[in-house]
Amino acid sequence: MPWALCLYIVVIAGVGLPVWWRTTTIYRASLPCELLVAPTGSESDQLPLAIQVVLDPALLLDAQKRPSAEFSVSDLERALHSQAHEHARTLSSKVAFRPVVSVITTQTNERIAHTIEEMARALNANSNAGDGHLSTQKIAEQIDPPYFFAANMTPGSGTVFVVADARLPRIVVGSSRLLIANLFPSAAATEPIETIVARVLFEQMADVGATSLSYDQPDDTLAKQAEQNSGDALRARRTFSTASSFEVLFTLALGAGSSSSASSSYWDPRAIYAALRPFLAAVSVDDAPTVSSQIIYEAQPLVTPTFDKKLNAFVLRPDQLQHFVNSQDWGLGFSTHNNPVVNLLVFEPPPELRPLLLLDATGHPAAQNGFLIPRWGGVLVVNPTADQAVELSEICSVLLAQLRLLMGLRTQRSRMTELDTVHVLLPRQLAGLTDFEHDSLLRSRWLEHLASARHSLKSFCQLLDTIPNMVVSDELQRKVDVARAAMGQANSAMQRNALHEAYSLSKRTAHIAEAVFFDSNALSLLYFPEDNKYAIYVPLFAPAGLPILVAVVKALRQWRAAAAAPSA
Structure with a gap:
């Protein structure tokens, strides 16, 4: 009996448990997380x-x-x-x-x-x-x-x-x-x-x-940056992040009582797009943006302007501009794709509120009578009269200046x-873009793509540390190796001053890193709670473990009884 029990325990412990452990262990291919988290010398070179x-x-x-x-x-x-x-x-x-x-x-x-x-x-x-x-x-x-x-x-x-x-x-x-x-x-x-x-x-x-400079920076560093270099901090807040493509939406918002026939002299979406096409083609680099237009009637801003006797016009202060656009009622911000939408809105106020002037921080009328909404778009207010119409060229020049700022470019005067x-x-x-600016734009997007890729890989490594049930397949390991190789190639291309090649490789690196983070195989056991493990494993181990436990208890009793019996 004891020998049979020992043999049974050896079979269970030596064969059953290893087989169970091998078949139920979550596979994790080796990943160089320490190299992915630490800077590889790309941006610091x-x-x-x-x-x-x-x-x-x-x-x-x-x-x-x-x-x-x-x-x-x-x-x-x-x-x-x-x-x-x-x-x-x-x-x-x-x-x-x-x-x-x-x-x-x-x-x-x-x-x-x-x-x-x-x-x-x-x-x-x-x-x-x-x-x-x-x-x-x-x-x-x-x-x-x-x-x-x-x-x-x-x-x-x-x-x-x-x-x-x-x-x-x-x-x-x-x-x-x-x-x-x-x-x-x-x-x-x-x-x-x-x-x-x-x-x-x-x-x-x-x-x-x-x-491209705000990735992986702690809040205190960004706060210091905002204090010491408010210009770059302002650019970071208003600039659209890099995407493979984006959409441009031209909108004419007519106030109550404004006539669409009167706006035909300055509102021609085809002509506006033709004027802005060279710039859009330059900043989009490889993917042409999707362009659409719309006209909104009976547009009513969320703020009411006040009349200024000195200027003999209705005015809006800078603190009122953040509540100017009525996105919900005006039908703005909708897109059929996941790409960011750059809104360029021209607002013609009702006749009883003309002229409507926008004031700057000093209390004087803004030069272009327009303003920017960070990472949303730009707004231009026009005041056509019977004696003076709004020129289409003026519309195009203001929209081009707003697009430059929204794409992260400085004004030439600055x-x-x-x-x-x-x-x-x-x-x-x-085109609204010099060759120097185009080169700087490529460098910025190269840096932003690599920072985004490193951020995705770093977040994936942090998930691996905090979630032990996450699967890391060989295919996922291969994607990580490809991302690291593409990152190195992008750095080498930038060192050779091959800006277009570096940009293309950095964009590929960002896409691969994002695919790693959202890999479906890695998420298969991500939400598998501990209670489910006990519910599955207990019915499997109870039939095999209970006879062993009973036999061990019986053997101990026999051993004690034999030890307590007087020797002959």
């Missing part, structure tokens, strides 16, 4: 800023008037490294830049010879022009050659042409990846030309969007450090 300096005597027309005027490449390098160090010290910056300066001439780059010849011819052709703003704009546009940059410049780089011309501003920022540094000093110049060039280059080339010495050319083809 220094990103290259390739800067080429063109020095050629043919562009120094007025240099003989200032024999001491010269441009020092070594001073420019020191100024750029100083700007990079200052940029890396800011709380809002998670990216460090490494300036790479090279000098190109007609001897080192034959293809630039034709460009220098064309620029010198443009300067000489306008040598008798006056010093007015119109001639400055004309000369600057003529020496901003698009054909050279389209053929020879790569995204993420910039070229500095050093000239000497008394008619030009101190700095001219081209619509292409071009910056013209004028050695001829102006009365407003208080700094060396190399220092100004370095600062303007960083403003144009190293401006990453604020939305980018110009010295308005008297820096002249920024308008973007080509009315």
Whole structure:
């Protein structure tokens, strides 16, 4: 009997329990969570800023008037490294830049010879022009050659042409990846030309969007950032987060008594979309946005404007604007997809409330009579009269300015450090986006995609630590390895200054990381409570365990009885 009991226990303990443990254990493939949670060096690595300096005597027309005027490449390098160090010290910056300066001439780059010849011819052709703003704009546009940059410049780089011309501003920022540094000093110049060039280059080339800087930052860090750099904090609140695609909804809201026939002079959705299409195509990068339009009649705002006798108009204060849009009654904010919707609303108030002016923080009428709603869209208030109609071009220009801010771009005026010495050319083809800004937008989305991917993988690892019932299959392990490999490839592409490739790889990384977090196989046993385990396992172990327990108790009794019996 004891030997049979021992054999039975050995079979159950040595065979039954291991088989049960093996067949019921939740499979978890090995994941490098410590590498996924810790930074891999992607955002903290220094990103290259390739800067080429063109020095050629043919562009120094007025240099003989200032024999001491010269441009020092070594001073420019020191100024750029100083700007990079200052940029890396800011709380809002998670990216460090490494300036790479090279000098190109007609001897080192034959293809630039034709460009220098064309620029010198443009300067000489306008040598008798006056010093007015119109001639400055004309000369600057003529020496901003698009054909050279389209053929020879790569995204993420910039070229500095050093000239000497008394008619030009101190700095001219081209619509292409071009910056013209004028050695001829102006009365407003208080700094060396190399220092100004370095600062303007960083403003144009190293401006990453604020939305990509808020991932994985604790609340106290964001609070300090908001205190020390309120501009970036404001951009982070109003900018739409990066998505594969987005929708644009044009809305005309007519107040009670407003006639739709009167608004036909300025409301043409097709014309508005045609004007904004180049910008939308540039900021969407790879997926064209979905565009729709609607007209709302009898629109009534949620706030009532007050009449200002000094302005002889109805006004709304800044604190009232947050309650201006009546989204529920106006039918706004609805979408047939999961993509974010950018609302661009034009409101025509009722005739009895015209003119309706929006006041700024100082109590004066806003310049464009419009305002932004963070991560929702923009609103423009128009006041057509019988004598003066609203121009369609004005509508398009205001909507374009609002779109720039909603996409995380700065206004050109905020980018110009010295308005008297820096002249920024308008973007080509009315796209509303310069090549410098397009490069910064790609960097911002690269950073945001990688931050989103790391955030998803970090959250998945935290779930693994807190929920032991989560399954980690080999397929899930493969997805994590693919995400890590794509993240490394995106970092390598950015180090090579291949912005489009880096953006595509970072977008793929974010999609794979999101698929890992929402993997259906990992959620199969996620909500399997402990009570269910006991309800399942007790009926299985009771029939096998109860006979063993009875036999053990019986054997103990026999052993005690045998031990208590007197020996013969």
